[in-house]
Amino acid sequence: xxxxxxxxxxxxxxxxxxxxxxxxxxxxxxxxxxxxxxxxxxxxxxxxxxxxxxxxxxxxxxxxxxxxxxxxxxxxxxxxxxxxxxxxxxxxxxxxxxxxxxxxxxxxxxxxxxxxxxxxxxxxxxxxxxxxxxxxxxxxxxxxxxxxxxxxxxxxxxxxxxxxxxxxxxxxxxxxxxxxxxxxxxxxxxxxxxxxxxxxxxxxxxxxxxxxxxxxxxxxxxxxxxxxxxxxxxxxxxxxxxxxxxxxxxxxxxxxxxxxxxxxxxxxxxxxxxxxxxxxxxxxxxxxxxxxxxxxxxxxxx
Amino acid sequence: xxxxxxxxxxxxxxxxxxxxxxxxxxxxxxxxxxxxxxxxxxxxxxxxxxxxxxxxxxxxxxxxxxxxxxxxxxxxxxxxxxxxxxxxxxxxxxxxxxxxxxxxxxxxxxxxxxxxxxxxxxxxxxxxxxxxxxxxxxxxxxxxxxxxxxxxxxxxxxxxxxxxxxxxxxxxxxxxxxxxxxxxxxxxxxxxxxxxxxxxxxxxxxxxxxxxxxxxxxxxxxxxxxxxxxxxxxxxxxxxxxxxxxxxxxxxxxxxxxxxxxxxxxxxxxxxxxxxxxxxxxxxxxxxxxxxxxxxxxxxxxxxxxxxxxxxxxxxxxxxxxxxxxxxxxxxxxxxxxxxxxxxxxxxxxxxxxxxxxxxxxxxxxxxxxxxxxxxxxxxxxxxxxxxxxxxxxxxxxxxxxxxxxxxxxxxxxx
Numbered sequence: 274x275x276x277x278x279x280x281x282x283x284x285x286x287x288x289x290x291x292x293x294x295x296x297x298x299x300x301x302x303x304x305x306x307x308x309x310x311x312x313x314x315x316x317x318x319x320x321x322x323x324x325x326x327x328x329x330x331x332x333x334x335x336x337x338x339x340x341x342x343x344x345x346x347x348x349x350x351x352x353x354x355x356x357x358x359x360x361x362x363x364x365x366x367x368x369x370x371x372x373x374x375x376x377x378x379x380x381x382x383x384x385x386x387x388x389x390x391x392x393x394x395x396x397x398x399x400x401x402x403x404x405x406x407x408x409x410x411x412x413x414x415x416x417x418x419x420x421x422x423x424x425x426x427x428x429x430x431x432x433x434x435x436x437x438x439x440x441x442x443x444x445x446x447x448x449x450x451x452x453x454x455x456x457x458x459x460x461x462x463x464x465x466x467x468x469x470x471x472x473x474x475x476x477x478x479x480x481x482x483x484x485x486x487x488x489x490x491x492x493x494x495x496x497x498x499x500x501x502x503x504x505x506x507x508x509x510x511x512x513x514x515x516x517x518x519x520x521x522x523x524x525x526x527x528x529x530x531x532x533x534x535x536x537x538x539x540x541x542x543x544x545x546x547x548x549x550x551x552x553x554x555x556x557x558x559x560x561x562x563x564x565x566x567x568x569x570x571x572x573x574x575x
Numbered sequence: 576x577x578x579x580x581x582x583x584x585x586x587x588x589x590x591x592x593x594x595x596x597x598x599x600x601x602x603x604x605x606x607x608x609x610x611x612x613x614x615x616x617x618x619x620x621x622x623x624x625x626x627x628x629x630x631x632x633x634x635x636x637x638x639x640x641x642x643x644x645x646x647x648x649x650x651x652x653x654x655x656x657x658x659x660x661x662x663x664x665x666x667x668x669x670x671x672x673x674x675x676x677x678x679x680x681x682x683x684x685x686x687x688x689x690x691x692x693x694x695x696x697x698x699x700x701x702x703x704x705x706x707x708x709x710x711x712x713x714x715x716x717x718x719x720x721x722x723x724x725x726x727x728x729x730x731x732x733x734x735x736x737x738x739x740x741x742x743x744x745x746x747x748x749x750x751x752x753x754x755x756x757x758x759x760x761x762x763x764x765x766x767x768x769x770x771x772x773x774x775x776x777x778x779x780x781x782x783x784x785x786x787x788x789x790x791x792x793x794x795x796x797x798x799x800x801x802x803x804x805x806x807x808x809x810x811x812x813x814x815x816x817x818x819x820x821x822x823x824x825x826x827x828x829x830x831x832x833x834x835x836x837x838x839x840x841x842x843x844x845x846x847x848x849x850x851x852x853x854x855x856x857x858x859x860x861x862x863x864x865x866x867x868x869x870x871x872x873x874x875x876x877x878x879x880x881x882x883x884x885x886x887x888x889x890x891x892x893x894x895x896x897x898x899x900x901x902x903x904x905x906x907x908x909x910x911x912x913x914x915x916x917x918x919x920x921x922x923x924x925x926x927x928x929x930x931x932x933x934x935x936x937x938x939x940x941x942x943x944x945x946x947x948x949x950x951x952x953x954x955x956x957x958x959x960x961x962x963x964x965x966x967x968x969x970x971x972x973x974x975x976x977x978x979x980x981x982x983x984x985x986x987x988x989x990x
Contacts, residue, residue: 274792274796275792276585276658276789278661278668278671279719279721280763281581281659281661283581287668287672288672315580327701329669330699330701331669339698342676344676346675347681347737347738348720348721348738348739348764349719350719350720351719352763353739355755355757355761355764356739356744356764358756359755359761362751362755364750365747368744368746368747368750374737374739379799381757382756382798382826383799385872386825387826388827388828389829390827390829390885391830391831391884391919392830394916394917395916412774441774441775442774442775443778444754444775444776444777444778445778445779445780446777446780447830447831452778454776504597505832507597508781508783508832508834509832509833511646511783512647512779512780512782512833514645515643516632516641517641518600518632519600519634521635525600530645542949544948544951545949546948547944547975548971548975548978551979559979563981566951566972566975568953569951569953569954570976572952574954574955574956575956
């Protein structure tokens, strides 16, 4: 249903090559560059020879297009069904767009056809008017490179104001929250949901402040080959930059990199595997786990 | 057969990509399911499609290949590329561009004979197509929704479907291509857009779901139509593929472990079962419609208030009672907020200023254990009706004391 040549890199690349050929008398080098940019590393070995030889008779010998019009293709039913499905998603309100001309299309899925069952319950208010307004202003500022001034409540409950350059958004499905990645202030990022007020900042002069550097740390775990733990753990930690190895005596070792600010979360994620995942290094992380266990021991669990 | 960059069958590459991405541990010799030649071809394809993400290493004296993606940095799921590799014939690609050149606006309507003639003129007879080939292709495209067929008396007229303006949706499509289900379809739309800066990155982002997109889209089609399905499933308890007929009811997505499950009614066993999408190798939608789909959905709706994960049951009386208590310090009210936001069912009650109790009745206590372990350092009491699981959890904690050198263990005597 999804695996179709209509969506293939080759069809897409040939369309781009033909567009290039429409723009001006294109050289072979230009067409080759286009293929290298759009397709896979070995695709030039196939696409250009096929077009030049007439195997795909879409270019004339002088590399001008055989077609009379720039290549286009209407949206497929599947693409329309997917658009119809996301039109019903509460997050779509952020973008202030109407999905057009799909009245006769059934959505690929509705909200009742799936559940995200372990998403945290205190996600951002994606349908709240001021939240949407802040998002749209920041999005616009990112595109234009303009600075903004924001007032927000920080994690300690204090109201703070700062000026900054918003750079991008980071969304977490688990938290159902958006963070704004910024430059031009001490903060590196903040939760969009904490913003109370946001407006463009008319800077008279540029200022020089940079975000605190995020320290990257590494962690090495030993995964016990019981209860399908290697599969569960490898998948669980799959979104980190990581490296897995199996030692000669068959033990699974997983090394991953993380941001220091995520350490507390990572500690409890490791704990969630109980005795089936053990921290090997660094010792500082081992100590964090040991501290949790010592505290647990003092609870005298019944 | 000579190596080709494109492929005909997605399932072959699906299992290799998953293995390379999730594990990245196996050497060439260990890929025993297919021949060594097949392994070489699949690895070469992945290098061609995803060269920047491929990594080769020596692992216990063997050379292994892995896909390494930091999904927090990568703004477009690279695994989507695999869905853009379907092979085709010389005729397919030529005809594709020729059809939409002749039918360049939705207002143009042509008969089959007219189309054959105009395509022949366009291609200066360098490649010719007969009516039968063209009719077949137009019928296929009508099924894809990109060509419309209209009757004009006894004649059939063909026209292109109206275009939909997607340029204003660029930011939304960038976001939903990664966040929404079947996001690879959004990635197809991204390919149609002019270059622009993508302003979204993603945390806790499991990109392996991409490989199961077709299974998921087919399941949704069956669910929307209340149809029976037949799946080929390789469950974790079976070495061989099981063929199972089901009524698909709903798909359950985890944001915390990267798994996707189908909850379905197994009519023969009279059970609500869950099936991992990555274990399903094929889905066939049957013609038969399930008349009791709505009532089955209602059963599932009622069951959800007792589901922690994906294990369910008919009768909410057949649940297990789970209670645990935690101790918090004065400045640790965030722990209570954690309980409230992370619980999926059940309730939290305050016992005194420093103790809170969580209570729930669930179908499967074992599914809750990883979450309960995250409260290690403050657990004061467990009370599970499933004593086996309660005792296992207590034993796990004892084992952890031993592993980390608390309680007299040396901290290295693992296993």
